[in-house]
Amino acid sequence: MSLALAVMILMIALIIAALAIYLIATIGELIKINQGLASVLNSVGEIVAKSAPVNGVVDAINGNLVAGRNLLENLFIKKAGSDTAGLVESLFPGEGAKWNQRVGKNYPVVNTGIVYTRGTQILASLGRGAPIGAAHAKGPAVRDPKYATTAAAMLYPASGRQPQRPGEVSGRRQGLAACVRGRRHAWRAAA
Amino acid sequence: MVIAAISGSLALWVMDLILVASLLLLGGLLKGILGAAKSIVPRIDAIDGVAKAGSKDLDAVVLLLTTQNYISQIIGSVANYGGSLDVALPDKAD
Numbered sequence: 001m002s003l004a005l006a007v008m009i010l011m012i013a014l015i016i017a018a019l020a021i022y023l024i025a026t027i028g029e030l031i032k033i034n035q036g037l038a039s040v041l042n043s044v045g046e047i048v049a050k051s052a053p054v055n056g057v058v059d060a061i062n063g064n065l066v067a068g069r070n071l072l073e074n075l076f077i078k079k080a081g082s083d084t085a086g087l088v089e090s091l092f093p094g095e096g097a098k099w100n101q102r103v104g105k106n107y108p109v110v111n112t113g114i115v116y117t118r119g120t121q122i123l124a125s126l127g128r129g130a131p132i133g134a135a136h137a138k139g140p141a142v143r144d145p146k147y148a149t150t151a152a153a154m155l156y157p158a159s160g161r162q163p164q165r166p167g168e169v170s171g172r173r174q175g176l177a178a179c180v181r182g183r184r185h186a187w188r189a190a191a
Numbered sequence: 192m193v194i195a196a197i198s199g200s201l202a203l204w205v206m207d208l209i210l211v212a213s214l215l216l217l218g219g220l221l222k223g224i225l226g227a228a229k230s231i232v233p234r235i236d237a238i239d240g241v242a243k244a245g246s247k248d249l250d251a252v253v254l255l256l257t258t259q260n261y262i263s264q265i266i267g268s269v270a271n272y273g274g275s276l277d278v279a280l281p282d283k284a285d
Contacts, residue, residue, distance in 0.1 A: 004203030011210035015217060022221030029228035036235030043242030050249035057255040061262050068266040075273045081283030 073103060086110040 076084055085107035089096030096109035 002200060002203065004200055004207055007207045008203060008210060011207060011214060015210065015214050018214060018218050018221065022218075022225055026221070026225050026228050029225065029232060032232045033228065033235055036232060036239055040235060040239045040242050043239060043246050046246040047242065047249060050246065050252050054252055054255065057259050061255075061259050064259075064262050064266045068269050071270055071273050075277060078277070078282050079280050083283070 077103060077105075082107045083112070086112045 076087075080087060084103075085096040085100050085105070086109060088099040089109050090112045093111065096111075100107055100109065
């Protein structure tokens with residue numbers, strides 16, 4: 001046998017050996033991949049099974065919430081009318097215009113919360129005639145927020161009575177204070 | 192005769208060279224395939240871990256049924272409350 005022929009046989013044997021070694025190793029890795037994918041497939045199947053009812057439940061929840069929202073919005077419009085956008089704006093700044101857009105109305109968007117206390121708004125909603133919405137949200141406050149009680153009283157003055165100014169003590173309170181002071185003196189004298 | 196023997200031996204040596212080159216090329220390619228197959232395994236394991244964690248997280252989905260029930264009850268209460276308010280408060284006359 002010539003040397004060249006022997007080398008050729010050796011090369012062929014080496015090629016076959018390399019093919020066998022690498023292909024067997026590759027088959028081993030492919031088996032591992034197959035096992036891993038089977039495990040992944042189980043987990044994905046669990047995810048699919050667990051998430052299957054989510055759509056129906058979320059749709060039902062959403063339907064209930066939309067019905068509740070529509071009910072409350074319609075009630076709100078029925079009771080507050082054109083003040084709704086202003087009330088929404090005062091509670092959630094920037095939402096008044098969106099409210100108008102959603103309900104398809106063009107109510108004035110005035111941040112009533114800046115100008116009036118909640119009590120005044122309730123009185124106005126009861127038809128007492130407070131000028132809610134008369135001022136623009138960017139304008140000056142109609143009433144002084146520091147003396148809210150006095151300002152609210154000035155909105156609804158009783159006939160024949162002047163609203164009490166801040167820091168002013170009424171005659172009735174002065175009389176009550178004098179009575180208390182007199183009783184204290186009497187107790188001290190008795191002791 | 193001698194020329195034919197020499198040319199036959201040369202052909203064998205050329206064939207040997209081709210086989211060596213083939214061995215190197217084949218070895219490189221198979222090594223690449225094996226490396227790619229080995230790199231897939233840890234990623235599959237990572238995906239498996241994430242999928243199991245996701246499946247475990249979805250165990251809370253059952254609670255949505257309870258939430259749905261609660262929301263249904265709350266909306267019923269809101270409807271009753273709204274009906275009472277509708278009766279109690281006068282409508283706004285715009």
